[in-house]
Amino acid sequence: MAPQGSQAELEFGGPLGAAALLLLLPATMFHLLLVARSGPARLLGPPPYLPELEELWRPWALLLCLTWLGLQAALYLLPARKVAEGQELKDKSRLRYPINGNPIYDFFLGRELNPRICSFDFKYFCELRPGLIGWVLINLALLMQEAELRGSPSLAMWLVNGFQLLYVGDALWHEEAVLTTMDIIHDGFGFMLAFGDLAWVPFTYSLQAQFLLYHPEPLGLPLASVICLINAVGYYIFRGANSQKNTFRKNPSDPRVADLETISTATGRRLLVSGWWGMVRHPNYLGDLIMALAWSLPCGVSHLLPYFYLLYFTALLVHREARDEQQCLQKYGLAWHAYCQRVPYRIVPYIY
Numbered sequence: 001m002a003p004q005g006s007q008a009e010l011e012f013g014g015p016l017g018a019a020a021l022l023l024l025l026p027a028t029m030f031h032l033l034l035v036a037r038s039g040p041a042r043l044l045g046p047p048p049y050l051p052e053l054e055e056l057w058r059p060w061a062l063l064l065c066l067t068w069l070g071l072q073a074a075l076y077l078l079p080a081r082k083v084a085e086g087q088e089l090k091d092k093s094r095l096r097y098p099i100n101g102n103p104i105y106d107f108f109l110g111r112e113l114n115p116r117i118c119s120f121d122f123k124y125f126c127e128l129r130p131g132l133i134g135w136v137l138i139n140l141a142l143l144m145q146e147a148e149l150r151g152s153p154s155l156a157m158w159l160v161n162g163f164q165l166l167y168v169g170d171a172l173w174h175e176e177a178v179l180t181t182m183d184i185i186h187d188g189f190g191f192m193l194a195f196g197d198l199a200w201v202p203f204t205y206s207l208q209a210q211f212l213l214y215h216p217e218p219l220g221l222p223l224a225s226v227i228c229l230i231n232a233v234g235y236y237i238f239r240g241a242n243s244q245k246n247t248f249r250k251n252p253s254d255p256r257v258a259d260l261e262t263i264s265t266a267t268g269r270r271l272l273v274s275g276w277w278g279m280v281r282h283p284n285y286l287g288d289l290i291m292a293l294a295w296s297l298p299c300g301v302s303h304l305l306p307y308f309y310l311l312y313f314t315a316l317l318v319h320r321e322a323r324d325e326q327q328c329l330q331k332y333g334l335a336w337h338a339y340c341q342r343v344p345y346r347i348v349p350y351i352y
């Protein structure tokens with residue numbers, strides 16, 4: 001988390017940006033859900049209707065959410081699990097004093113870096129399990145609803161379910177890699193991650209399946225094969241890049257990465273300058289974006305709504321890349337400049 005106090009560099013547009021996002025994120029999520037089930041499914045138009053307040057309050061829905069979190073928390077606490085050591089955190093041994101923190105900014109980004117009760121780590125717990133598995137369950141429910149409605153799920157629905165199941169399965173399989181993300185090391189546990197993990201991910205990441213339930217899209221085998229190929233290329237780049245960096249960070253002399261070219265930094269850590277990380281400075285983002293495209297294509301091109309994820313995700317990754325760049329510049333100084341000269345493109349080769 002950025003140091004607190006007057007010299008702290010504020011991110012996300014500071015308190016004003018944080019206040020805007022506090023309102024915009026829930027509003028966008030409701031808008032998308034209302035629009036997805038309307039006939040015209042117009043992303044940019046007003047919502048077709050606004051539900052009454054009573055419609056938004058169902059005691060059993062709250063009970064369901066709490067049961068879901070409780071179940072995930074119980075599984076998380078199971079004693080039969082591997083204990084992994086995390087990265088050294090940015091706040092190391094420094095004491096922090098709550099002087100003049102901006103309440104809106106702090107509420108959005110969170111003051112506490114890794115809030116825990118005993119061994120229960122709230123941020124780590126929320127980052128993966130309830131939201132990501134919830135997303136797959138919502139997708140599955142929509143697939144079954146389509147089967148009830150139309151006799152069988154459409155090919156487009158199968159593709160969207162399959163691609164996103166692969167993505168979530170991959171995240172859970174490589175669970176330990178989450179410990180090196182900026183969310184765990186750098187960001188506090190505030191509204192952004194709590195809302196992002198528990199509401200935004202399951203409800204907006206399942207938008208394509210929601211759209212398909214109300215707007216069936218006929219899809220032939222040839223086009224479906226091309227879309228599968230696009231997803232496979234994206235996944236290959238995403239997994240290849242993430243695994244290469246994780247292997248290198250764990251053990252630079254691992255035979256799978258030992259031959260790659262690197263540059264030294266003053267911290268003693270080295271930076272990869274060949275392999276995936278010699279192509280662009282964020283090859284994993286490129287793979288993720290290609291997959292995002294493959295998740296939207298089964299929904300056809302008649303509506304913008306199924307492409308919302310691709311648009312939002314592009315903005316999120318461009319912003320995230322800029323934040324990471326800033327942090328790496330602070331960490332590695334001149335060595336980072338040398339890396340940028342050697343690998344000039346950030347995400348898309350020869351374009352960006």
Ligand SMILES: NC(=O)C1=CN([C@@H]2O[C@H](COP(=O)(O)OP(=O)(O)OC[C@H]3O[C@@H](n4cnc5c(N)ncnc54)[C@H](OP(=O)(O)O)[C@@H]3O)[C@@H](O)[C@H]2O)C=CC1
Nearest residue numbers: 180181182242245270271272273277284285288320324328
């Ligand atoms: N679906 C979704 O909503 C989202 C998905 N993601 C995905 O999460 C994954 C993780 O992304 P993220 O946490 O942003 O960060 P990255 O996995 O890209 O990690 C960035 C860090 O990697 C290290 N690094 C950078 N360049 C090099 C290099 N050349 N050699 C060795 N190490 C290097 C640096 O840390 P250090 O040197 O300290 O190791 C840097 O801070 C990505 O695949 C991304 O696409 C991310 C956000 C949202």
Ligand SMILES: CC(C)=CCC[C@@H](C)[C@H]1CC=C2C3=C(CC[C@@]21C)[C@@]1(C)CC[C@H](O)C(C)(C)[C@@H]1CC3
Nearest residue numbers: 025127128170171178181183192193196197200201
């Ligand atoms: C502005 C806004 C909507 C903020 C919320 C952002 C969060 C939804 C994302 C921030 C980083 C994330 C990651 C994943 C999911 C989305 C959030 C929480 C992730 C768990 C998805 C699966 C990947 O394999 C991953 C584990 C690498 C990834 C980590 C980052």
